[in-house]
Amino acid sequence: MVSSCLRWQCYTRSEFPENIVERACFCWLLVFFCWLIQLAHSGLNLVARCFQRMRYSKVLRFFLRFFKKIILLNFLAYIIRVARNSGGYSHLLRKIWYIYRVEGYRGILRRLPLKRSARGNAEQFFRYTSIAHELVGGDCSEVCPKGGIAVIVHAYYPELFESIVVALNDIPWPFDLYVSVTNDEARLQVCDMATRLERAAHVEVQVTPNRGRDIAPFLVTYAAAIRAHRYVLHIHTKKSLYSGRERTEWRDYLIKGLLGGERRIRQIFSLFEREPKLGIVYPDTFGDLPYWAHTWLQNRGIGLQLGARLNIDISHSQYIDAPLGSMFWARNDALYPLIDLCLGYNDFPEECGQSDGTLQHTIERFFVLAAQHAGYGFRVMLDAENNSTLFICPGRKNLAQYFAGSIRDRILAMAPFAQIVSFDIFDTLLVRPWLSPDHLFSFLEQMVAERFGIKDFAHLRKKAEHFALLKYDTADVNITQIYDALGDLIDDSISSEQILMLELEIESAILSPRDEVCDAARALAAQGKRMVLVSDMYLDESFLSRLLASHDLDIFEKIYVSNEFGARKDTGTMWQLLPAHENVSEKQWLHVGDNEHSDLQRPLDAGFMHPIHVMRAADQFLLFNEDAASWMLQEHWQEGLLLGLLANRLFLPNRAASPIGIDGESRRVEIRSLRDFGYLTIGPALTVFMAWLLGRARVDRVELLLYASREGHLLKQAHDLIFERLSPSDVALPAGAYFLCSRASAGLAAIQDNLSLELLLDAHFNGSFGELLSSRYCIENLAPFVARLGEEAMQRPIVLPLERPRAIKQLGQCLDLISAQSEIACERYRRYAHGLIANRRSALVDIGYSGTIQKALASVVEGIVGGYYFVTTDKARCVDSLGQFAKGCFGDFIDPFRSDVPLYQYSLLFEAVLTAPHGQLLGFDAAGAPRYKSPGLAQRHFTEIEEIHAGALEFLDDALRVVGPAFSHLGSCHRASQLPIRQVMECRWQLDFDLSPLHVEDDFSGNSEISIFEFYKRQRERT
Template structure:
């Protein structure tokens, strides 16, 4: 009975459970008693006052909703709200004072995470210890408690002796103190653990570009600079960290664990004033409104606030991600958007590439690499044009593989024409049935099929005196005319007509076939296995190349397919690729029928989700229409037109490249770096930024799409 009551009051609604445990767990005394009354109040409010939001735990929501900017970039919004965040302004304000004091972390120095404690995940991976982050945070808190209790005991003893104590309780500890406590908790060697933590911090920390520009200007002006920080890391280590990241020329460094006084209680600023002189004009610059601004002012310093770059994470970033990759993604994006110098003025297209496409392409490339290595692929074919930016990033990440990556010309139209004899159904499906009742003239259809020379054989064609299965009396009344629109009434008749012209069609396509065969025979020479890489969605590109090599061209190479995502439940043909996915001939990164099925249901082509992703992989090159033979027998290429907004496409690509560069700077090479595990980016994590971007009926994504004049894909 008691358990049933507990389950009803606590476990029935996730939100009530979370709120109750947040107050109850680890509590003692009065707080523990009050937690039971709080539980009763939560249930009363939920059931009697109908405050049903109390029953919801936001962390259990399937999809997050964010209010993204749609009329300006995220950075433009930030700078409009903080007009003083400008290098010139900071230099001007800081240089007015005799001495300038800087905070370190989140001011001079960044970590590539949105939360400082996320760095402990990396330590845990190296030490192979379960819940290392939790234990490391516990050890720090317990070390602080031990420190404070020890001081309290000293004060009590002095009081008993009748001595007025000058001691004050503080919680300031060193990394040695923390790791001594860790050794007690975990049996890990304290010295080894401390050394690894310092090595990790040294490896991942980097200079804030904005503040570095300010700092360098002030040094050049000959200004006196000091460093003031609440930190458990030692003064010696912090000096090395600052030196490594280009910060030199400062006079002094004041660290809380050395003086056992902190900025948070203001007493560290008293030390600064005493050491430098009470009358010295000092200004302090930092990101924490309490420690760096409020307490500095109360203790006699002027201040200049530098907003924490992660302050807007809850507003704009996804949190429904794995904790390590999610923290890294948010940290890198926030550092870029809010920590760049004043000259950084990204377009909306650049932000779309960096914020919403960078993690996807970086993760996709790592996934491709691991798959190719596991399955022994000799050649990687990045199919045009979606493969353009993917190959650029892949070559950055894996430069040692440059000899086995190829940018391969291919397109839906080229594939459809070349597989005329291998998949007649797909040929007619793309050229005819996808164009029914869309106001295309039959002459235009023939032109798209490159069959203008057959026009005279089509014009006037009728089945009046013939019996054809599944074509009834109405169909036999149809007479084809070139200027007629393609409709559901004449499309079957046109197909019958073209079937009768198959030999002539084959002859029309002959030169294209010879050219394509020559092109791929050269590209795949000496290869036993190759991987064809595309965005999706049916995977027809890779399958077409595979079948042509095996069944028509006689190229002895087994071609496999890699796509970002498949057709979804919203497609008229949702299972097109299933047999290939099941057999392993095709592989999908983001989602498929067999994994991340919530994305399979979320991704709706009718709402332009295919287009949103394809905009990320746009290329500032002409569309590829097909292969041809030049008069001298060499291979030629037919190109179409450029897409609209080439500058925007270049900006999207630049954003994606810059994200990949920043990710590699943060975590090293995916081949040889110190944190190779950070490239295990799941498809679900890679899709998470787009889920946020799709908030409120895809308003943001539609705003991006409106910057490109998109034409329907006429195969």
């Protein structure tokens, strides 16, 4: 509701109170006292941390900053900002007094920017705190780092150390140098060169074993040096010979980025000093490196083990930020997770020219992850104009390489140079609706548990696959062999063949073609190009052939599947055998696939043409929504399905879908149609709510769901779609009906005495008393009220809830006039409702939030036992006293001032979309026909609103197609469904279409049409 968003603005006009000086001073002292309590609490916490680390000097610096900046500058800036937004200091004083009089001191506290818990703070929940772009210019001559600087260098090639000495002389402060070499001769060379360093206060050169490249000496030999210094620079004499020649450009690029002159170094430390939680800084990825170098490649296995030791889950991460080349500036605290592993040289493999797949290559990808795990952020450096440095987060990762053109065009452009073209199958030609394959098995696990009573099926299936590999001693096993082994692990009374058929049935039903790749394959087939399929897969060739034929993809000469061919792509054996098997040179073989390791790295290592990469939609989704993995409930298949459907819609071009703009450079999504907006933003929340609603209704034995107008227009369509898709034999569903109601019409019908008059006075209102009667109580003929109260009283402004006592008094003077109209309205409403409900156990369904309509209907309509809502606030608790229930899907009895529910924080979005083609209900005439308010802006643009509805229903339909009778399970996980709301309302997803339909009528609060995006834009500007 609009009233939930107004905060300070809900108190705008009122009479100045008596004893203004005394009361205003009291309020200001109260505000200032609360502010000091909060600041003292923060100060004590920091003092405790400082003493805990024995850094006493930080305590003094903190208190200086505390009193100089926080108390004086921040507090004054806050007062000025609030006063400006409130219309001046006198208006602000009035507001403070009335807030205190109506809500008490808690009302004032709720409006102060006090620090709250990360989960309870509405401004922090789902925040993308890691996303930052900051330009640092100038010479930053005033910067002076505290705590000491350690420069740690691995000089495997001592002849290159001289160029490093030149670069280190640009550091403008004293530092300690620690160098590791692999022999005594190199040690003497380095010691001699180090004498030319101008500011090296301490130099230490040690001979270390030739293991772990530059990583092992850094974390093993010089761990104590890292702990002893606040800041650490890690560099090494890099040659990068894996490409067949020395890559001097890469080394020079990294050294220049980190030590590119005194100005650059001061800019880096300026950022470190300004941001205490900045942990690591490094140059952007070298331009010649492929973007897929930012994936785990051969290092995932070691990465999972290392992540388990560090308590960092990498199972859902693919593209990661990392200082490729392992050179960076860091704050020592950010490196502690890796140092505390207490690694030794024996943990690293013996040196034999490995280019990937070792512990050192894995740790290189963990520097940023470890810093984030320790609570620190990172920045990636880019050169900017005027000798400035742009620090961005997340890094660009050279992703512009991938988004430079379409996949279809790349395939068709490269195919003429190849004698044969091979395609991977899953995530390349055919895609699943899940964010990851693990989500599919989690879903299958739940289905198996419900149908066969087997618990922990996903674990048992993996165990069976392991046993089958041992039994048959082959490179891979097929699904029949896996289920034969599974039969030995489950109860003999359950047939493993039934579970096998269930898995194949689900796999067949959920797959859909990736249009851009399939179109390219069909075009090549029309040209007569030789094409084969290559896949690491447990499904056999016969099943895959039938599956591909069902999607008109029976255009390939042969399927090479690992469980039948006896070799795998990810181990490289498949790529070694295929050329001879097809009698084609590696240089004439073009492969198209999605896996960066098995479809890109392995073929390149084997000498194939450069493959065409088809990035998974899930990986693109996480790249464009960097923090999604950190808050996603990763083990829940419900979350995986919702996000997977979003990812496929966003990043898989579809012939039937409207175009969605993808800016790979800035990683910005641009939604260009109302239908896509409905699918991406409204569809997930609608789907979760309907699943939750139908599940709760069955538990509560509700026979009829009354979808309240006008929000119920779309909800009733969703109800009908679910009935159409699900068979009554699969799941029992309550009936649904579109129920005409509004707060004003139901409130008028419920008026019986002074107490019931107050039902409609809780929400914010700003207008005249006559407007209050019209908008809140549907009084159309005001002449009797003017005759009784006078024209002046009718025109006098009234502000709710501030002037509630005056409103109650004036309404009480007209109770008989209102009651006369209420009796008529009540009788007509009962006639309408009883004919619809027909003695069935019913529940109201509405968007929420305080249950006002439900409270009003309790005394008017029989048969309603409760209400189901998107969100309920704590004001809805009072329905319990009426013998009914009120339940919220995304938030139940939340505190509206401390809400962490995006759907409630941006409630106007759903209020604008959930509307109907008719105006608001005013009541019923003598014949029982409904009377509506004149159409608003949304009704005049309802054709566009219907496009949004169609997109939302399409998302619901896609979810139903996947889960079928298990649909109600989608109601148990809410977080993923609200991500798009945040993305849109925080302008992470841009809207490139006419926003005119997205307005809200707010006559109930005395406002006219409100543009939701302009409203939230003004709100952001005020804060």
